Amino acid sequence: MSTVQQTTFLRESVAFPFCKGCGHHHYVHNLDRAFAALQLDPQKACIVSDIGCIGILDALFATPHTFHTTHGRSTAFATGVELADGILHDSKLKSVVVIGDGGATIGLLHVVNAALMNVDVTVLVANNMLYGMTGGQNSGFSPLEFVTPTTPEGNIVPPMDICAMVKSCGAEYVTRVSATDKNLAGVIADAIAHPGFALVEIVELCTEFAIGRNKIDGKVIQSMSSGYEPALLPTTFARKEFCEEYKEKVLGRPAKTKDDTITQKYISSLRGAKRWVIAGTAGEKVQLSSYLLMRAGILCGLHATQKNDNPVTQGSGFSLSEVVMSSGDIHYTGITVPDAVIIASAEGLKEVTVNGTFARCAPSTVIVMEDSLPELQSPARVYRVPMRSLCTPLRATTSAAAALLARENLLPREAMAESIRLHVGEKAALYEQDIEKLLPLLA
Numbered sequence: 001m002s003t004v005q006q007t008t009f010l011r012e013s014v015a016f017p018f019c020k021g022c023g024h025h026h027y028v029h030n031l032d033r034a035f036a037a038l039q040l041d042p043q044k045a046c047i048v049s050d051i052g053c054i055g056i057l058d059a060l061f062a063t064p065h066t067f068h069t070t071h072g073r074s075t076a077f078a079t080g081v082e083l084a085d086g087i088l089h090d091s092k093l094k095s096v097v098v099i100g101d102g103g104a105t106i107g108l109l110h111v112v113n114a115a116l117m118n119v120d121v122t123v124l125v126a127n128n129m130l131y132g133m134t135g136g137q138n139s140g141f142s143p144l145e146f147v148t149p150t151t152p153e154g155n156i157v158p159p160m161d162i163c164a165m166v167k168s169c170g171a172e173y174v175t176r177v178s179a180t181d182k183n184l185a186g187v188i189a190d191a192i193a194h195p196g197f198a199l200v201e202i203v204e205l206c207t208e209f210a211i212g213r214n215k216i217d218g219k220v221i222q223s224m225s226s227g228y229e230p231a232l233l234p235t236t237f238a239r240k241e242f243c244e245e246y247k248e249k250v251l252g253r254p255a256k257t258k259d260d261t262i263t264q265k266y267i268s269s270l271r272g273a274k275r276w277v278i279a280g281t282a283g284e285k286v287q288l289s290s291y292l293l294m295r296a297g298i299l300c301g302l303h304a305t306q307k308n309d310n311p312v313t314q315g316s317g318f319s320l321s322e323v324v325m326s327s328g329d330i331h332y333t334g335i336t337v338p339d340a341v342i343i344a345s346a347e348g349l350k351e352v353t354v355n356g357t358f359a360r361c362a363p364s365t366v367i368v369m370e371d372s373l374p375e376l377q378s379p380a381r382v383y384r385v386p387m388r389s390l391c392t393p394l395r396a397t398t399s400a401a402a403a404l405l406a407r408e409n410l411l412p413r414e415a416m417a418e419s420i421r422l423h424v425g426e427k428a429a430l431y432e433q434d435i436e437k438l439l440p441l442l443a
């Protein structure tokens with residue numbers, strides 16, 4: 001256990017705002033003593049506070065970083081601070097989450113997740129068994145029979161055991177102590193020194209709402225704190241701290257994903273932007289055809305964007321994709337008036353009807369659609385081609401897009417051929433045959 005020093009991080013002559021007798025007085029003094037015991041550089045300490053009476057403690061500290069956050073989310077903010085520091089900067093910042101039992105209940109999953117990650121965050125739960133700031137309502141930590149303004153007959157729901165909870169998530173420094181425990185500063189110091197997630201549940205009293213309604217005193221609090229004796233800080237740990245693990249297992253290994261940088265190889269005659277809508281049936285490579293089109297544009301040095309849409313069920317119903325290709329920057333990825341629309345199936349036709357694409361077609365728009373679909377009333381030029389039978393449903397939209405691209409002479413034909421080849425390899429020859437069949441039908 002660490003030796004307590006007599007320095008302080010608190011503001012000079014600061015008056016604590018807590019009610020007389022509130023356990024938060026012990027909490028704050030012992031946190032300050034723990035900082036002093038560790039001889040931490042205040043610039044390497046970050047107090048991340050939550051909402052609640054204990055949350056206003058950050059204003060009492062003069063020198064460490066302080067970060068006042070939203071109710072229940074302090075552990076998530078502290079995790080973010082530690083990830084940013086531990087992975088990008090590595091200044092060995094020590095983040096301490098100051099949270100009450102109310103905040104810990106509201107943000108329980110953040111606490112659980114930080115424990116699972118083993119991120120170097122110390123969570124100090126001020127457990128006074130109720131929501132003090134908002135009127136003494138019972139919390140998820142209220143013991144059975146506990147009387148509060150919202151449980152006047154006594155609480156009948158068992159309290160959660162946050163120590164057991166985070167231990168089951170692999171936390172290696174977990175303890176429960178009373179706010180008046182003479183070793184509290186040392187326990188907090190050891191928790192902060194622990195190179196990974198640590199949690200100290202500090203059981204204390206809200207004099208304003210707990211006393212008077214309940215037969216509760218320091219002895220009861222002491223007995224509630226038993227079962228998790230302050231552990232001596234071990235010298236070795238089974239788990240690596242998250243940032244160390246991340247640097248070793250993610251940053252330190254060769255990337256598993258292939259380099260998909262696209263380098264310009266061709267020159268496009270396009271000036272301005274072209275906007276294409278491709279629609280069909282889920283599972284029939286509609287969105288892939290847009291990707292191949294977009295990649296062909298980028299191979300020609302164009303800017304390109306792709307937006308996909310499908311029902312919540314990913315593999316049934318319609319599939320729709322929009323591509324914008326432009327010789328300049330693309331500031332808007334939506335499509336008001338499409339330059340080209342390709343429709344390969346009834347599901348695709350229904351979607352472009354419902355979503356208003358047809359209503360926005362102009363005489364300059366070119367529509368290429370499967371010829372078995374119903375006739376369209378549109379000011380656009382419409383080409384009806386048997387794309388499903390000529391090319392198969394799986395190649396229909398890609399081959400139709402490639403044929404239309406060749407007909408419009410927007411990109412060198414080889415650019416789309418290369419984009420297809422990069423994806424399907426030798427089968428690219430089948431697409432070439434499709435394009436030859438489709439081109440006369442688009443004349």
Ligand code: SF4
Pocket residue numbers: 017018019020021022023024053128132133205206207208209
């Ligand atoms: S209301 Fe309760 S928790 Fe809040 S400062 Fe007063 S005694 Fe402490």
Ligand SMILES: [Mg+2]
Pocket residue numbers: 052100101102126127128129130131132139
């Ligand atoms: Mg509380």
